[in-house]
Amino acid sequence: MNLTCTGCGNVIETLPIQCAHNLSKNTETNQMECYMENCGVISIDEYICENCCTKRNIMKLNKTFERLSSENEEFKEELAFFDKKIIQINTPDSDFKFWVEFGNGVYLCDKGIKDEAPITFTIPKKSMNLILEGKLEAFDEFFSGNLKIAGDLQYGIIFFDIVKLASEIISETGGA
Amino acid sequence: MNKTIIWGHRGTGFKGIQNTFSSFKNAIDMGVDGIKTETKLSKEGEVIFSYFNKLKINGEDIPIQELTIEEIKKFKLENNESIPTLREVFEAFKDSDTKYNFDIANPKEGIQIIKTAKEYGLVDHIELAKPSTRPDSLSDFFTEIRNFDKNVMLVNSVFLKHSVIEDKHFELEDMRKLNINGINVNYNYANFELFKRIKDLGFKFCVWGVLFKRSMKRFLTMNYKGEYIDAMMSNQPDRLVKFRNEFQN
Numbered sequence: 001m002n003l004t005c006t007g008c009g010n011v012i013e014t015l016p017i018q019c020a021h022n023l024s025k026n027t028e029t030n031q032m033e034c035y036m037e038n039c040g041v042i043s044i045d046e047y048i049c050e051n052c053c054t055k056r057n058i059m060k061l062n063k064t065f066e067r068l069s070s071e072n073e074e075f076k077e078e079l080a081f082f083d084k085k086i087i088q089i090n091t092p093d094s095d096f097k098f099w100v101e102f103g104n105g106v107y108l109c110d111k112g113i114k115d116e117a118p119i120t121f122t123i124p125k126k127s128m129n130l131i132l133e134g135k136l137e138a139f140d141e142f143f144s145g146n147l148k149i150a151g152d153l154q155y156g157i158i159f160f161d162i163v164k165l166a167s168e169i170i171s172e173t174g175g176a
Numbered sequence: 177m178n179k180t181i182i183w184g185h186r187g188t189g190f191k192g193i194q195n196t197f198s199s200f201k202n203a204i205d206m207g208v209d210g211i212k213t214e215t216k217l218s219k220e221g222e223v224i225f226s227y228f229n230k231l232k233i234n235g236e237d238i239p240i241q242e243l244t245i246e247e248i249k250k251f252k253l254e255n256n257e258s259i260p261t262l263r264e265v266f267e268a269f270k271d272s273d274t275k276y277n278f279d280i281a282n283p284k285e286g287i288q289i290i291k292t293a294k295e296y297g298l299v300d301h302i303e304l305a306k307p308s309t310r311p312d313s314l315s316d317f318f319t320e321i322r323n324f325d326k327n328v329m330l331v332n333s334v335f336l337k338h339s340v341i342e343d344k345h346f347e348l349e350d351m352r353k354l355n356i357n358g359i360n361v362n363y364n365y366a367n368f369e370l371f372k373r374i375k376d377l378g379f380k381f382c383v384w385g386v387l388f389k390r391s392m393k394r395f396l397t398m399n400y401k402g403e404y405i406d407a408m409m410s411n412q413p414d415r416l417v418k419f420r421n422e423f424q425n
Binding site: 074077078081082083137139140142143154157158161164165168 | 190336337339362364385387388389390411412415
């Protein structure tokens with residue numbers, strides 16, 4: 001069976017190990033589905049490659065933080081202590097780019113390029129994903145050269161502190 | 177019971193322009209015990225306050241060490257202030273009991289700071305720290321300084337790459353040989369077990385980078401054998417001072 005990624009259109013040549021073990025038929029939709037770890041259960045018709053799954057997960061996590069900044073008082077209050085900062089995040093292993101704005105009580109993010117971003121991260125998307133999930137230390141990536149920060153380093157580091165805080169709040173409150 | 181010493185990072189941290197005279201003054205007015213910052217040496221060897229190694233002058237990045245004090249003083253920061261010299265700051269705050277913790281780049285810079293502090297009778301108000309981004313051994317970094325001055329307070333900031341901090345990262349033998357007084361760790365890696373371990377080893381325990389109310393509260397209320405954490409540095413020193421007054425009475 002040839003699988004095509006519905007995200008990028010590329011043929012999927014290898015499957016993550018969990019997919020081979022978790023392919024099942026949804027009796028309600030009559031569709032074949034697969035559990036794809038971070039991207040949840042996905043129908044074969046909407047199947048995406050690992051590359052697109054990582055990108056999707058990065059944006060999903062960022063959007064969760066964005067929502068948290070409007071719903072959680074503690075997160076909102078902490079973000080109010082910073083002036084607005086914009087970070088452009090580029091991935092050297094693909095054309096995937098996104099930006100994050102934090103400060104003045106908000107956390108915003110979107111795909112693409114923000115021209116006025118004074119801080120730029122260059123980091124493989126897999127590493128970025130693992131940092132956002134709390135499975136990898138940003139400092140480790142920084143010192144190993146995987147994470148490059150252009151601009152004010154201290155605000156770059158604070159971004160990761162904010163991500164940790166958001167994750168902590170989410171794990172305590174279940175999201176809000 | 178001791179109270180935790182609060183360092184304002186480069187003055188008032190994220191409020192105002194860092195490493196300026198007004199930021200230092202505002203931090204002292206806020207109630208911090210001291211300023212934790214970085215310095216550089218001018219061409220003549222004068223100590224000035226700057227995180228950056230270079231200044232952009234007429235569109236060109238020039239290393240600070242190639243600039244004279246006169247040239248450095250002409251440079252205007254975002255708020256139109258000049259870069260302060262260590263002498264100016266020592267002179268201005270000499271009666272305020274303000275402490276200073278310097279993340280130094282090399283032994284030469286440390287020795288120059290000590291010399292200047294001696295002129296103002298402030299050696300007991302300064303600490304010299306190995307920055308957490310430096311992988312150098314303690315011995316390479318501090319031996320010359322310790323030989324120059326037997327009493328100045330020295331602090332070992334554990335290299336940031338060690339996200340799980342173990343005894344081997346403290347370089348205990350050199351800590352004792354060089355009479356290094358404290359260990360400084362990033363707040364993300366600090367916890368009660370580490371605090372206990374470092375106090376049991378006989379060193380001061382310092383935490384840097386503390387942000388957010390929850391972590392300020394966690395560290396300000398941490399107590400071992402009747403002692404609080406020795407020092408904390410924050411980019412939000414006003415909050416930290418406020419919470420210290422609330423939690424440490």
